[in-house]
Amino acid sequence: MMINKVFVTKLIGAGGCMIQEIANCSKGASIKILSNPRMEKDSFINDISVSIAGGFASIQDATCIIIEQIECFKKGGPVRKINIFLIKINKNFYFD
Numbered sequence: 001m002m003i004n005k006v007f008v009t010k011l012i013g014a015g016g017c018m019i020q021e022i023a024n025c026s027k028g029a030s031i032k033i034l035s036n037p038r039m040e041k042d043s044f045i046n047d048i049s050v051s052i053a054g055g056f057a058s059i060q061d062a063t064c065i066i067i068e069q070i071e072c073f074k075k076g077g078p079v080r081k082i083n084i085f086l087i088k089i090n091k092n093f094y095f096d
Contacts, residue, residue: 001063002047003070008033010073011050011066018069026061029054 003011012019012033023031034049052062 001050001052001066003050003066004046005035005048007070007073008035008048011069022062022065022069026065027055027058029058029062031062031066 010018013021019031019033023029030051030053032051032053034051050066052059052066054062
């Protein structure tokens with residue numbers, strides 16, 4: 001997944017708390033930001049790679065949460081509670 005470098009620090013959160021919460025809520029997905037600090041300084045590079053590994057369901061959950069969080073950041077709104085969003089995902093996709 002590629003995300004704009006503007007959102008990377010917001011996605012990681014203070015001390016990595018946001019990215020860790022996303023990993024925990026997505027049932028153990030491994031999320032890594034693949035960036036090179038020297039390359040980030042170049043103005044022509046706008047996107048940063050995000051690697052998501054794990055089982056199909058955890059990758060799907062983590063991807064949906066990341067996209068939802070980025071959309072909230074774009075609109076300037078506060079970060080949504082991840083647990084509430086996951087309940088909505090589970091009802092729509094897993095039909096439990």
